[in-house]
Amino acid sequence: MNDTAHALSTARTLWDLVSRRADLTPDRPVLLQEDRVLSFGELRERAERVAAGLYDMGVRPGTVVAWQLPTRIETALLSFALARLGAVQTPVIPFYRDREVGFALRESKAEYFAVPGVWRGFDHGEMARRLGAKGIFEAYDSLPEGNPAVLPPPPAEGTDVRWIYWTSGTTSAPKGVLHTDRSLIAGGSCLAHALCLSADDVGSMAFPYAHIAGPDYTVMLLLYGFPAVMFEQFALPDALAEYRRHGVTVAGGSTAFYSMFLTEQRKRPGTPVIPSLRLLAGGGAPKPPELYHAVVREMGVRLTHGYGMTEVPMITMGAPDDTAENLATTEGRPPQGMEIRIVDGEVRLRGEAVCRGYLDPSQTAEAFDEEGFLRTGDLGQLTDSGHLVLTGRLKDVIIRKGENISAQEIEDLLHRHPGVGDVAVIGLPDAERGELVCAVVEQTDGAEELALGEVTSFLRAEGLSTHKLPERLEVVDALPRGETLRKVLKYKLRERFSGS
Known part of the structure; x- marks a missing residue:
C-alpha cells in the first residue's frame, strides 16, 4: 500500500475517507457507467445534496434506512449520503423477494425503504407496499436533494454500528450482520493492500452493490484514487464491450466469473478477450486449482483469489507477486491486524474487519468464542508461509x-x-x-x-x-x-x- 493510501486508511469514518480523497483528486473519475462519469469531487458534492434531501424527509443520525437497489451510480450516492448523515443503512440484494425482504424490514425496524420501482420486470414498490414497509421512496434515476447548509456535522467516529447486512439465509432465516464504518474500511484496506493496484488501474463492479463487496470495493477506489465500471446487469458476452470501452485492467468477482471470462476467451484462442485486462481477482467461493492454471495459461493474466464473508468482508487475499503454487492452492495471506486461529480444524478470526455480531444477541453469543474470535464454520489450515488453505465447511463434511x-x-x-x-x-x-x-x-x-x-x-x-x-x-x-x-x-x- 502506498503512503497516500496508508494515510487514507486511517480515516475514522467512510465520509471522512470520501472527503480526504475529494480534497486530493477532485477531478479524477471514481464511477463509470455507460456514458456517465462521476468524479471524486462530484461524489462528495452530490452525496451532500442527497443527504440534505434525506434530512428534509426526516432521516436523522441513527435512523434505519433500508435500500434495495441495483448497481448504479445513484445507489452509491444514496449510500454515501446516508453515511454522511450517520444513518443506519441496511442494503438488501435486489433479487430478494417477499420472504427475505420482509424479514429484513421487520428485523431492522427500518423507518424508510428505497426501491427502484419496476426493475427487470418486477415491481419493487408494489412489494414494499404489500409488506407494509414504512417511508417508501424510489431512488433509481433520481434522488432527493436539498441544501447542505441544513445538515448537522458528519459523524466523528466510525465505531458505532451503522450497517446491517444480511446473510443468504438459504436454509433458515437470514442473519442481520452488524458492521461499522471502521470494519468496512479495514476490509477494503485489506483488499487494496493485497492487490497492489495503482491510480492508473480501472476496476469493475459486476456484482450487486448491495453485497458486502460493494463498500469493500469502493473503499479500495477511495484509497487508491482510481475508477471502476459499474454494471447494472452483468451477462457475458454482452458486457465485454463496456470492459473494452473503458479499458478495464482488473475484473472478477468470484469463481463463477473467472469461468465465464474463460469461456469467452476460448471462443477466440490467442486473442485477448479484454486487451487491457491484466488481473482477475475475487473470492466468495472455492477456487479449483485447475481453473487458476487455465485462466493464467489461456487468458494471459494474473489471478488472485481471496477469502471473505458477510461477517468479515476480506480475510485473506492472494497477492500478484505470490508464487503460482500459492495462488493456485491457497486463499492468500491475512493482512496486518487480522488474526487467524485454527481450532479443531475450524478457522476462527479476530480483527478490526470482523463484524460486531448479529442483530440477534443469541446468535452473537454463539458465533464468538470466549477470546472474541469469530467461528467461521470453515475448515482450513495455515501453511509455514502463513497462507490459508481452506478444506471445506463444517456443514459440508460428508460422514460416511x-x-x-x-x-x-x-x-x-x-x-x-x-x-x-x-x-x-x-x-x-x-x-x-x-x-x-x-x-x-x-x-x-x-x-x-x-x-x-x-x-x-x-x-x-x-x-x-x-x-x-x-x-x-x-x-x-x-x-x-x-x-x-x-x-x-x-x-x-x-x-x-x-x-x-
Missing part, C-alpha cells in the same frame, strides 16, 4: 460410515476432468452408511455424458482414497446458483436428490 469426507477435495479433483464444467459434491441420507457421496456434474459443451464408473476410475487415478469415491453421479444441465456471487446452492441439490 463414521469417516469424514471433504466435499471440496473431491470437487477439486473432478475439475481436472475435461468433461466437467462444474461440480458439486454432496452427502445424501443413506440407511446403511449414514451418508453416501454424490457428485452432481455440469458438463462442458459437447462432452459425452459421464458415467459413474468413468468418474470413479478417474478419481482413483488421481489418487483419491477408495472410501471417498462417489457412489452416485447426477448430470445436470446447470447447477443451481445464487444471484449475487453465483455460488452453487448445494441445499437445492440435496432437496432434489435426497428422495430419488
Whole structure:
C-alpha cells in the first residue's frame, strides 16, 4: 500500500475517507457507467445534496434506512449520503423477494425503504407496499436533494454500528450482520493492500452493490484514487464491450466469473478477450486449482483469489507477486491486524474487519468464542508461509460410515476432468452408511455424458482414497446458483436428490 493510501486508511469514518480523497483528486473519475462519469469531487458534492434531501424527509443520525437497489451510480450516492448523515443503512440484494425482504424490514425496524420501482420486470414498490414497509421512496434515476447548509456535522467516529447486512439465509432465516464504518474500511484496506493496484488501474463492479463487496470495493477506489465500471446487469458476452470501452485492467468477482471470462476467451484462442485486462481477482467461493492454471495459461493474466464473508468482508487475499503454487492452492495471506486461529480444524478470526455480531444477541453469543474470535464454520489450515488453505465447511463434511469426507477435495479433483464444467459434491441420507457421496456434474459443451464408473476410475487415478469415491453421479444441465456471487446452492441439490 502506498503512503497516500496508508494515510487514507486511517480515516475514522467512510465520509471522512470520501472527503480526504475529494480534497486530493477532485477531478479524477471514481464511477463509470455507460456514458456517465462521476468524479471524486462530484461524489462528495452530490452525496451532500442527497443527504440534505434525506434530512428534509426526516432521516436523522441513527435512523434505519433500508435500500434495495441495483448497481448504479445513484445507489452509491444514496449510500454515501446516508453515511454522511450517520444513518443506519441496511442494503438488501435486489433479487430478494417477499420472504427475505420482509424479514429484513421487520428485523431492522427500518423507518424508510428505497426501491427502484419496476426493475427487470418486477415491481419493487408494489412489494414494499404489500409488506407494509414504512417511508417508501424510489431512488433509481433520481434522488432527493436539498441544501447542505441544513445538515448537522458528519459523524466523528466510525465505531458505532451503522450497517446491517444480511446473510443468504438459504436454509433458515437470514442473519442481520452488524458492521461499522471502521470494519468496512479495514476490509477494503485489506483488499487494496493485497492487490497492489495503482491510480492508473480501472476496476469493475459486476456484482450487486448491495453485497458486502460493494463498500469493500469502493473503499479500495477511495484509497487508491482510481475508477471502476459499474454494471447494472452483468451477462457475458454482452458486457465485454463496456470492459473494452473503458479499458478495464482488473475484473472478477468470484469463481463463477473467472469461468465465464474463460469461456469467452476460448471462443477466440490467442486473442485477448479484454486487451487491457491484466488481473482477475475475487473470492466468495472455492477456487479449483485447475481453473487458476487455465485462466493464467489461456487468458494471459494474473489471478488472485481471496477469502471473505458477510461477517468479515476480506480475510485473506492472494497477492500478484505470490508464487503460482500459492495462488493456485491457497486463499492468500491475512493482512496486518487480522488474526487467524485454527481450532479443531475450524478457522476462527479476530480483527478490526470482523463484524460486531448479529442483530440477534443469541446468535452473537454463539458465533464468538470466549477470546472474541469469530467461528467461521470453515475448515482450513495455515501453511509455514502463513497462507490459508481452506478444506471445506463444517456443514459440508460428508460422514460416511463414521469417516469424514471433504466435499471440496473431491470437487477439486473432478475439475481436472475435461468433461466437467462444474461440480458439486454432496452427502445424501443413506440407511446403511449414514451418508453416501454424490457428485452432481455440469458438463462442458459437447462432452459425452459421464458415467459413474468413468468418474470413479478417474478419481482413483488421481489418487483419491477408495472410501471417498462417489457412489452416485447426477448430470445436470446447470447447477443451481445464487444471484449475487453465483455460488452453487448445494441445499437445492440435496432437496432434489435426497428422495430419488
